[in-house]
Amino acid sequence: MGSILKIMSMNEKSQNGACNELDSNITSTASLSMLVRAVLLDKKPEEVPNLVESVLCKVVEQFESRIGSQFEPKIACFRDSIVYQGNKCFVNPSSPCGKKAEQMKSPSLLNKNDISQKNKIDEESERRFINQHLIVDQQHKDIAVLKQTLLTTKAGLQFMQMKFHEEIQNLGLHIHGLAYAASNHHRVLEENRKLYNQVQDLKGKIKVYCRVKPFLPGQYDHLSTVDHIEEGTICINTLAKNGKGRKSFNFNKVFGPSATQEEVFSDTQPLIRSVLDGYNVCIFAYGQTGSGKTFTMTGPRDLTEHSQGVNYRALRDLFMFAEQRKYSFLYEVSVQMLEIYNEQVRDLLSSDEIRNSSQTGVSVPDASLVRVASTSDIIDLMNLGHRNRAVSATALNERSSRSHSCLTVHVQGRDLPTGSSLRGCMHLVDLAGSERVDKSEVTGDRLKEAQHINRSLSALGDVISSLAQKSSHVPYRNSKLTQLLQDSLGGQAKTLMFVHISPEPDAVGETISTLKFAERVASVELGAARMNKDSTDVKELKEQIVG
Numbered sequence: 001m002g003s004i005l006k007i008m009s010m011n012e013k014s015q016n017g018a019c020n021e022l023d024s025n026i027t028s029t030a031s032l033s034m035l036v037r038a039v040l041l042d043k044k045p046e047e048v049p050n051l052v053e054s055v056l057c058k059v060v061e062q063f064e065s066r067i068g069s070q071f072e073p074k075i076a077c078f079r080d081s082i083v084y085q086g087n088k089c090f091v092n093p094s095s096p097c098g099k100k101a102e103q104m105k106s107p108s109l110l111n112k113n114d115i116s117q118k119n120k121i122d123e124e125s126e127r128r129f130i131n132q133h134l135i136v137d138q139q140h141k142d143i144a145v146l147k148q149t150l151l152t153t154k155a156g157l158q159f160m161q162m163k164f165h166e167e168i169q170n171l172g173l174h175i176h177g178l179a180y181a182a183s184n185h186h187r188v189l190e191e192n193r194k195l196y197n198q199v200q201d202l203k204g205k206i207k208v209y210c211r212v213k214p215f216l217p218g219q220y221d222h223l224s225t226v227d228h229i230e231e232g233t234i235c236i237n238t239l240a241k242n243g244k245g246r247k248s249f250n251f252n253k254v255f256g257p258s259a260t261q262e263e264v265f266s267d268t269q270p271l272i273r274s275v276l277d278g279y280n281v282c283i284f285a286y287g288q289t290g291s292g293k294t295f296t297m298t299g300p301r302d303l304t305e306h307s308q309g310v311n312y313r314a315l316r317d318l319f320m321f322a323e324q325r326k327y328s329f330l331y332e333v334s335v336q337m338l339e340i341y342n343e344q345v346r347d348l349l350s351s352d353e354i355r356n357s358s359q360t361g362v363s364v365p366d367a368s369l370v371r372v373a374s375t376s377d378i379i380d381l382m383n384l385g386h387r388n389r390a391v392s393a394t395a396l397n398e399r400s401s402r403s404h405s406c407l408t409v410h411v412q413g414r415d416l417p418t419g420s421s422l423r424g425c426m427h428l429v430d431l432a433g434s435e436r437v438d439k440s441e442v443t444g445d446r447l448k449e450a451q452h453i454n455r456s457l458s459a460l461g462d463v464i465s466s467l468a469q470k471s472s473h474v475p476y477r478n479s480k481l482t483q484l485l486q487d488s489l490g491g492q493a494k495t496l497m498f499v500h501i502s503p504e505p506d507a508v509g510e511t512i513s514t515l516k517f518a519e520r521v522a523s524v525e526l527g528a529a530r531m532n533k534d535s536t537d538v539k540e541l542k543e544q545i546v547g
């Protein structure tokens with residue numbers, strides 16, 4: 001369109017420049033062209049080529065006819081009378097115009113003054129005619145160039161128009177595809193989540209993973225009690241009184257001494273997703289003192305990213321999955337860190353003294369519930385918890401081995417498209433050492449600790465037995481530990497236990513009893529896990545009641 005207008009104005013300029021000497025007809029062509037330009041402004045792009053072509057054809061036609069009607073007889077006469085010699089042109093005396101001019105020059109008819117005046121007039125008119133002829137020729141050439149330009153421009157415009165249509169069509173198809181994909185995305189996500197959890201629920205039982213601690217530097221490693229490991233089976237040399245014996249135990253998976261923290265965590269990831277879907281999850285580490293429970297759950301003392309344990313990895317994944325779902329879910333994550341020592345619950349995120357909590361169930365409302373927005377927030381809190389725990393450890397003789405520690409993550413999610421909300425909770429528990437202390441050998445604080453640990457672990461065993469037998473009554477209230485884990489051990493949660501054993505021969509008794517306990521846990525069939533989800537209606541009703 002711009003190029004067309006430019007061509008038209010060029011044409012105008014050349015017409016105006018060349019035809020100054022013609023007459024005001026040319027000026028009216030300029031105003032016609034302005035009119036054309038005004039008309040073009042209202043037109044659709046696809047109408048422009050045809051319109052411009054027809055307007056220009058009209059202009060050219062009119063221009064030619066006007067020039068033709070005014071000058072053609074004279075031009076024709078002069079065209080015949082003009083003779084070109086090199087760059088110069090002369091009037092041919094034998095042509096009609098030439099003869100006329102010659103006659104006018106004839107001395108027999110005119111006096112001397114007249115003759116010289118006539119000569120001047122003749123020369124002047126000859127010059128004018130030649131000029132006019134040149135101008136007309138130039139006009140013809142310009143018109144031809146204009147026509148050619150018009151054709152090229154029209155073809156160019158048509159080509160651009162075709163490409164434009166093609167691209168618009170392609171864009172339309174893409175947009176259509178994207179809109180379809182976007183509308184399906186949420187539905188597919190929802191279906192995937194449901195299917196995923198259905199598969200998890202069908203698996204049913206408490207999952208038990210066994211991990212064998214490696215011999216530490218300086219330990220004599222020829223006498224491992226682990227005979228061999230095969231898939232989910234671990235075979236232990238029992239060193240029976242009458243010679244060597246072997247005993248095999250089956251679990252969901254067995255990790256040998258060389259398993260990395262990443263490998264141990266890899267199967268835990270699905271549970272983390274479940275928390276964000278509104279399920280309760282419990283991951284706990286069981287085993288005798290020094291068998292590697294803290295190593296699995298937290299990591300070694302000198303922690304690196306590579307050696308981080310389940311707690312750090314679980315929380316990192318939790319935030320990662322929450323971020324991936326941010327367009328369909330809005331999550332709030334809060335953390336509690338508790339310690340149960342001698343049946344007393346202590347808030348590890350507060351510097352308060354140990355206090356009893358009469359609360360039951362998953363959460364202990366008295367304990368600090370700290371909102372976190374990132375993995376680094378949690379790492380800071382865990383460091384605070386570990387520091388608070390360490391302070392007591394020096395004061396109370398290796399207390400960390402003698403207490404249960406529990407990191408609880410509460411997740412509240414809002415489904416953005418539907419407005420429904422869900423709650424999930426994850427307990428990450430590092431239990432006290434499970435070894436049986438011979439009560440006759442210890443006194444004082446050690447005896448008291450041992451009694452409490454025995455009581456709480458046997459309460460845990462009782463709860464698990466009742467669940468395994470599907471008893472109508474499950475004795476959750478017999479210890480603080482089972483009260484705390486109630487919602488995660490009952491039928492509505494997904495539970496995973498890491499059972500730890502030491503390979504040393506002098507620990508074989510504890511190893512066998514630990515593995516027997518773990519096999520019983522593995523036999524507990526949980527009911528289908530249930531999601532803690534409020535529909536929008538239920539949520540609104542609750543808000544009304546509270547309001």
Ligand SMILES: Nc1ncnc2c1ncn2[C@@H]1O[C@H](COP(=O)(O)OP(=O)(O)OP(=O)(O)O)[C@@H](O)[C@H]1O
Pocket residue numbers: 212213214216257287288289290291292293294295296299300301400401432433500
């Ligand atoms: N898989 C492992 N690889 C390397 N070192 C390990 C592994 N498991 C445990 N350890 C080391 O063994 C020692 C005891 O481990 P850890 O403290 O984790 O045992 P624990 O069962 O938590 O003991 P406690 O009951 O006293 O808390 C630590 O020095 C730990 O770093």
